[in-house]
Amino acid sequence: MPTSLVTSNSLLAIDVGAANTRAVLFDVIEGEYRFVASGVAPSTAEAPVKDVSEGARNAIEALQNILKKPLLETSARSLIMPSQPDGSGVDSLVVTISAGPSIRALVVGLLKDVSFDSARRLTESTYARIMDTLHLGDQRKPEQQIDSILRIRPDMVIIAGGTDGGASRSVQKLLEPIGLASYLMPEEKRPAVLYAGNDKLADEIKTLVGSLASTLHFSPNIRPSLETEDIDPAELELAQMTMTIRKKQLKGLDVLDLWAGGHTLPTAYATGRMVRFLSKVYGSPKGLLSVDLGSSSAVIAAGFQNKSVLKTFPHFGLGENITSLLNYTTIDDILRWSSLDIPPSVIQNYLYQKALYPSAISATKEDFAISQAVAKQALFLAMQAALHDFPKDAASIKPNLAPLFDPIIAGGSALSDASRPGQSLLLLLDSVQPVGISTVILDQNNLMPMLGAAASQNNILPVQVLESGAFLSVGTVISPVVSARYGQTILKAKVVYESGTEAKVDLKYGFLETLPLASGETGKITIQVSRGVDIGFGPGRGVKGLTITGGALGVVFDGRGRPLDLPSDPVRRRELIKKWNWTLGGG
Amino acid sequence: MLAPVHHIIGLTTIVRERVLPISGNVLVRVQQKVSATEIIAETRWSREHILIDVAQILKVSPAAADRLIKCKMDDKLTANAEIAVGRGLFPRTVRAQHEGRVVAVGGGQVLLEVGEAKMELRAGIPGTVTQIIGKHGVVIQTSGGLVQGVWGNGRIDAGLMVNLMEGPETVLVPERVDVSLRGSIILGGMVKNVETLQALAELPARGLIASSILPSLLPKAREMRFPVLVTDGFGEIPMNSAAYKLLSTNSKREVALNAEIFDRYSGSRPEIFIPLPTSSEPPMPNDVETFVPGLQVRLRRPPAMGKIGSIVSIKPGLTVLPSGLRAQAAEVKLENNETVIVPLVNLEVVG
Numbered sequence: 001m002p003t004s005l006v007t008s009n010s011l012l013a014i015d016v017g018a019a020n021t022r023a024v025l026f027d028v029i030e031g032e033y034r035f036v037a038s039g040v041a042p043s044t045a046e047a048p049v050k051d052v053s054e055g056a057r058n059a060i061e062a063l064q065n066i067l068k069k070p071l072l073e074t075s076a077r078s079l080i081m082p083s084q085p086d087g088s089g090v091d092s093l094v095v096t097i098s099a100g101p102s103i104r105a106l107v108v109g110l111l112k113d114v115s116f117d118s119a120r121r122l123t124e125s126t127y128a129r130i131m132d133t134l135h136l137g138d139q140r141k142p143e144q145q146i147d148s149i150l151r152i153r154p155d156m157v158i159i160a161g162g163t164d165g166g167a168s169r170s171v172q173k174l175l176e177p178i179g180l181a182s183y184l185m186p187e188e189k190r191p192a193v194l195y196a197g198n199d200k201l202a203d204e205i206k207t208l209v210g211s212l213a214s215t216l217h218f219s220p221n222i223r224p225s226l227e228t229e230d231i232d233p234a235e236l237e238l239a240q241m242t243m244t245i246r247k248k249q250l251k252g253l254d255v256l257d258l259w260a261g262g263h264t265l266p267t268a269y270a271t272g273r274m275v276r277f278l279s280k281v282y283g284s285p286k287g288l289l290s291v292d293l294g295s296s297s298a299v300i301a302a303g304f305q306n307k308s309v310l311k312t313f314p315h316f317g318l319g320e321n322i323t324s325l326l327n328y329t330t331i332d333d334i335l336r337w338s339s340l341d342i343p344p345s346v347i348q349n350y351l352y353q354k355a356l357y358p359s360a361i362s363a364t365k366e367d368f369a370i371s372q373a374v375a376k377q378a379l380f381l382a383m384q385a386a387l388h389d390f391p392k393d394a395a396s397i398k399p400n401l402a403p404l405f406d407p408i409i410a411g412g413s414a415l416s417d418a419s420r421p422g423q424s425l426l427l428l429l430d431s432v433q434p435v436g437i438s439t440v441i442l443d444q445n446n447l448m449p450m451l452g453a454a455a456s457q458n459n460i461l462p463v464q465v466l467e468s469g470a471f472l473s474v475g476t477v478i479s480p481v482v483s484a485r486y487g488q489t490i491l492k493a494k495v496v497y498e499s500g501t502e503a504k505v506d507l508k509y510g511f512l513e514t515l516p517l518a519s520g521e522t523g524k525i526t527i528q529v530s531r532g533v534d535i536g537f538g539p540g541r542g543v544k545g546l547t548i549t550g551g552a553l554g555v556v557f558d559g560r561g562r563p564l565d566l567p568s569d570p571v572r573r574r575e576l577i578k579k580w581n582w583t584l585g586g587g
Numbered sequence: 588m589l590a591p592v593h594h595i596i597g598l599t600t601i602v603r604e605r606v607l608p609i610s611g612n613v614l615v616r617v618q619q620k621v622s623a624t625e626i627i628a629e630t631r632w633s634r635e636h637i638l639i640d641v642a643q644i645l646k647v648s649p650a651a652a653d654r655l656i657k658c659k660m661d662d663k664l665t666a667n668a669e670i671a672v673g674r675g676l677f678p679r680t681v682r683a684q685h686e687g688r689v690v691a692v693g694g695g696q697v698l699l700e701v702g703e704a705k706m707e708l709r710a711g712i713p714g715t716v717t718q719i720i721g722k723h724g725v726v727i728q729t730s731g732g733l734v735q736g737v738w739g740n741g742r743i744d745a746g747l748m749v750n751l752m753e754g755p756e757t758v759l760v761p762e763r764v765d766v767s768l769r770g771s772i773i774l775g776g777m778v779k780n781v782e783t784l785q786a787l788a789e790l791p792a793r794g795l796i797a798s799s800i801l802p803s804l805l806p807k808a809r810e811m812r813f814p815v816l817v818t819d820g821f822g823e824i825p826m827n828s829a830a831y832k833l834l835s836t837n838s839k840r841e842v843a844l845n846a847e848i849f850d851r852y853s854g855s856r857p858e859i860f861i862p863l864p865t866s867s868e869p870p871m872p873n874d875v876e877t878f879v880p881g882l883q884v885r886l887r888r889p890p891a892m893g894k895i896g897s898i899v900s901i902k903p904g905l906t907v908l909p910s911g912l913r914a915q916a917a918e919v920k921l922e923n924n925e926t927v928i929v930p931l932v933n934l935e936v937v938g
Binding site for chain 1: 588589591592609610634635636637638690691694698700737738801802803820821822823849850851852853854855874875887888889890892908909910911912914928929930932933
């Protein structure tokens with residue numbers, strides 16, 4: 001990137017998470033943008049402080065203590081902006097936020113498998129829990145629908161329906177109970193409404209629900225025809241509507257938004273934007289995947305050649321909603337990931353206790369083993385749910401498995417806090433179950449959403465920061481799709497290093513293996529696969545002299561098959577998990 | 588680093604805002620003394636609605652139906668009341684099938700509110716009303732002992748507290764529940780089986796203070812008609828020593844049990860309040876502290892979950908924990924003189 005394109009503006013990014021608030025400074029160093037430092041402080045959305053700006057100020061104070069230069073005014077109330085000749089202050093600010101209670105959503109669409117499904121997918125791009133749905137197949141009487149809406153008190157209503165120039169009466173019919181229910185609510189409790197249906201109905205929507213909504217938003221039709229779905233523009237409108245709701249819910253967010261000049265976004269949306277941006281920049285034929293598992297939610301963002309997918313699952317977050325995991329899974333399914341013999345009651349108690357104190361961390365080995373098992377199951381469920389909405393034409397090895405992704409970027413407290421990258425990688429391999437050849441990158445400083453938010457102000461910054469080593473490269477992972485006997489050789493691989501030396505490995509089914517390849521180094525890999533084994537080039541087809549990049553764990557071969565088949569015998573399973581942990585240096 | 592505070596205090600002044608979720612009528616005035624169970628505000632809301640499509644029934648256009656509808660907004664209709672009468676030689680009559688209030692008329696339809704329910708807001712603590720908050724509620728101030736809990740079933744009551752605990756690790760078993768406890772608030776320890784809750788419900792007890800409860804019993808605890816408050820958490824956790832000492836030494840006293848549902852955003856928490864006579868107003872507790880040596884703290888996660896100790900020192904930089912995670916940590920001396928290293932995020936100040 002020519003230096004002349006870089007304006008020497010520093011950018012401060014603040015991410016207000018459910019547990020922690022981070023302040024991160026990006027600045028120009030030797031002509032290129034770099035991640036400089038980050039400061040962290042507990043978030044203050046909750047009582048007793050109940051003001052998110054306080055946590056942000058504390059995080060900035062922590063950052064300025066590291067930088068040894070002031071960013072806040074002496075009173076510590078305001079940000080010094082723009083930067084001053086003495087080096088104090090910053091030039092711009094962006095804010096992302098995932099803190100706050102789950103947003104209650106009502107999803108409305110005409111046909112269950114068409115516009116309604118699109119509306120549901122749109123709603124799942126933000127921190128919303130779908131509490132009720134309305135569509136033409138709904139058998140309830142209008143008064144029952146009204147009572148349900150009054151009971152759930154939705155914060156937002158997402159409406160889709162009607163192809164462009166299509167049905168209008170049916171949409172009006174669906175809106176009647178919503179209008180009546182909103183009318184019966186106190187004014188301050190009325191929901192925000194997003195209409196993303198037939199464009200021609202916009203005026204009627206204004207008449208029907210406009211005066212009864214706290215705010216009314218419009219986006220282009222997400223289902224302009226039966227065959228076409230276009231969610232991206234509506235996602236931005238929904239992100240803005242989410243911020244409006246959050247500003248009502250969380251004191252101090254308006255202050256941060258003012259500082260940021262309106263550059264405030266939901267963290268998940270900002271991550272999704274970064275994934276879209278990177279997909280375009282790198283243009284890989286494979287998909288690009290970002291997984292973020294934190295206190296507030298699990299976020300899966302994937303970019304494909306012609307489409308991006310953003311899924312936000314508050315019910316799979318590891319914080320205050322963690323007990324809702326049990327609505328989607330069993331304790332036995334959580335326990336299958338544990339390397340220790342833990343009674344089911346301990347898992348249940350862990351979940352309830354963790355919900356009480358979401359910011360608390362595991363201090364003992366047993367507590368950590370439980371937290372890892374819970375995190376694996378939460379991310380596994382999130383990934384399984386996301387798979388349904390990945391494009392059918394995405395490059396893949398086998399239906400029902402993850403598409404081919406390269407790179408995979410992992411962030412969020414559950415992944416980035418792991419003391420050893422091996423633990424993070426095993427969590428990722430077990431829950432995401434990638435296939436083929438992928439590079440895995442750990443977003444240790446949770447920069448993805450911040451860069452996504454920064455991209456709107458400065459599109460050079462994210463690329464330069466990403467290429468500057470601010471992320472930890474874990475290595476290249478090779479995950480063959482195969483079903484074989486335990487111990488049967490499924491592939492032979494040889495890596496030729498830049499120095500000309502070689503390393504070889506025979507991968508047996510059920511095993512994990514590694515070969516060293518340091519961060520920043522590249523190597524040429526040649527893989528011969530056994531019959532029926534697929535690493536992304538077709539069954540039985542290997543690869544010769546493919547350039548791969550190194551990382552903290554070098555080259556990792558996951559021979560455990562896809563989908564991952566864990567032994568049903570718990571003793572054997574725990575032994576294997578310990579062994580896999582050991583292989584990846586996770587201890 | 589900011590330290591969260593969990594209040595367990597022998598004598599303090601507390602100020603609590605008590606508000607309805609929707610507007611209603613406030614029934615008390617400023618400077619009025621109230622008891623914990625006194626109703627301070629009330630409102631009404633409707634559980635169900637009935638939508639009567641007059642236009643469809645009379646087979647006329649919505650505009651024509653609007654002209655035929657006889658009732659108007661806010662009208663109270665009795666069951667079988669006439670809503671609209673059609674035209675013609677043998678006009679058809681639309682009647683209300685249930686008693687209710689008209690909440691919307693238009694588009695040829697009438698929306699009736701039926702099954703109105705009353706919502707009563709109790710004071711939660713005995714004290715003096717210091718402020719009226721519009722049509723929503725009040726602020727109450729009082730002095731006494733305070734123990735906060737971590738879970739409540741949403742009910743409120745007051746009564747004599749009877750201690751059935753022999754120590755912080757006591758498990759409350761149904762055999763300990765006898766008729767002499769009828770109408771009492773039971774200081775009970777760990778609750779591990781549903782029979783214990785059933786025995787208390789059959790008495791009935793006026794309230795239960797448990798140190799911990801199994802998560803599987805929470806649905807049953809929610810069903811109890813008396814307040815259930817949990818002081819320490821879920822599973823089998825003994826009562827923290829500070830709460831145990833304060834509560835057990837106040838046995839046979841009148842206490843108010845506000846088993847309010849914990850809400851981390853509003854700050855509402857379940858609380859036990861022990862009214863005590865005071866000559867002057869004791870100081871109000873701090874809601875936020877800063878971690879410093881000497882502070883009394885409670886541990887939120889293993890090791891020593893639920894135990895009370897005092898901070899010996901704050902470790903510089905980040906400390907590697909036995910789990911392998913790195914975090915800001917403190918050296919904490921527990922009451923049994925054992926010293927443990929605890930991440931600051933796993934601590935809360937007790938006071």
